[in-house]
Amino acid sequence: MIVRENLVNQAKKHILEYIFKENLSKGDKLPSIEQLASIFSVGRSTIREAIRSLEQLHILETVQGKGTFVTVDPSSLGRDISQLRSVTEMAQESGITLVNFWVSREEILADDFLAQKLEVEVGTPLVFLQRIRGFEGEAIVYLEDILPKKYTLTFSEEDWNGSLFQALEKSGVKVVFSWAKIIPYIPDSAFLKKMRLKQRVPFLLLQHLHYDARGRIIAFSKDYYHSGFFHFEVLRRRL
Numbered sequence: 001m002i003v004r005e006n007l008v009n010q011a012k013k014h015i016l017e018y019i020f021k022e023n024l025s026k027g028d029k030l031p032s033i034e035q036l037a038s039i040f041s042v043g044r045s046t047i048r049e050a051i052r053s054l055e056q057l058h059i060l061e062t063v064q065g066k067g068t069f070v071t072v073d074p075s076s077l078g079r080d081i082s083q084l085r086s087v088t089e090m091a092q093e094s095g096i097t098l099v100n101f102w103v104s105r106e107e108i109l110a111d112d113f114l115a116q117k118l119e120v121e122v123g124t125p126l127v128f129l130q131r132i133r134g135f136e137g138e139a140i141v142y143l144e145d146i147l148p149k150k151y152t153l154t155f156s157e158e159d160w161n162g163s164l165f166q167a168l169e170k171s172g173v174k175v176v177f178s179w180a181k182i183i184p185y186i187p188d189s190a191f192l193k194k195m196r197l198k199q200r201v202p203f204l205l206l207q208h209l210h211y212d213a214r215g216r217i218i219a220f221s222k223d224y225y226h227s228g229f230f231h232f233e234v235l236r237r238r239l
Contacts, residue, residue, distance in 0.1 A: 007042060011050035013179060014040045016059075017215030019070060020176075030060070030068045087133060087141055087223065088163035100161055101139055101196075104130040107149060114146060117209065117220045125149040129160065132195060139195045140226040142203075147219035168218065175210045175218055182206055185224060202227045 015036065018024075030036065033051070037044045051068055054060040062068045088098060108114075110124040118126070129145045145164055151173050159167035165175055185205040192200060208221040 007046045008049045008053065009179065011036075011040060011042055011046050012053055013211075015047075015050055015054060016177065017211075020213045020215055024070050026070055026072060028070050029066075030070070032067065086163040086165045087143065088166070098133045098135055098141075100131055100133055102130075102132040102194075103161060104128075105160060108146075114220070117217070118146070118148065119217050120148060127152050129164070139197070140229040142191075142195060142224040144222040145219050146221070151218060164219070173218060174212055176213045178208045178210045180206050180208045187224075191224075204230065 015030070018030075018036075018039070024030075031039065033044050033047045036047045040047070051060055051062065055062060059070070059072055060068050061071045106128050108126050108128050110118065110120050110122055110126055112122060114120075114126065115122045115124065118124075120126075125148070126146055127149050129143075129147075131143045132139050132141075133143065134140045151168060151171060154171045155167055159170065168175060183205040185203040187195070187197070187200060187203060192198075204225045204227055206221075206223045206225065208219075208223070209217055210219045210221065212218050
């Protein structure tokens with residue numbers, strides 16, 4: 001069952017990448033299920049489930065006897081798919097200005113794991129950015145971002161200390177969608193010390209792969225959110 005779910009998620013990602021790469025517009029028709037299964041080398045049932053899932057997100061619509069069509073402007077897919085916002089943007093919407101309590105930045109080389117995650121060659125220069133952010137003296141989020149160094153060459157010190165999405169956009173790289181896993185996280189002693197927390201509280205870990213409109217993976221991120229300050233709402237449908 002887990003393998004099946006992963007195949008469907010991969011198919012969803014491939015369909016979205018296809019929409020971007022082929023410059024499809026609202027109302028354009030996708031290839032048939034058989035054609036998509038052949039293009040992505042997966043079964044037709046996997047494609048059907050992926051399309052059904054994207055229909056629930058109002059991204060695709062299947063018309064019986066005619067085919068499957070794009071129902072949104074692809075330029076808005078990042079917002080419509082996941083309401084993707086940076087921590088800075090979420091805080092600003094709540095009237096909070098976050099400050100950095102600690103920032104670490106180092107250059108590393110992609111090992112086998114990171115090369116696979118970011119779809120780059122082993123040995124590719126990367127930047128590993130770590131930040132602890134909060135307000136009124138309390139740390140509320142710990143962020144880890146790993147991305148190819150080539151996307152950060154024009155970053156200023158101000159860019160490194162602010163919203164990563166906004167800094168990337170200034171450099172001509174726009175993140176438009178993200179695939180994320182939401183994982184409950186109970187911090188260990190080392191994490192509590194790093195965050196300067198006196199009590200053990202649960203965190204929500206969001207593990208992301210961020211993509212641009214061409215389907216390139218821009219960054220691999222792990223965001224640890226203090227559950228006392230953040231919550232995330234998910235729309236679930238009964239099929």
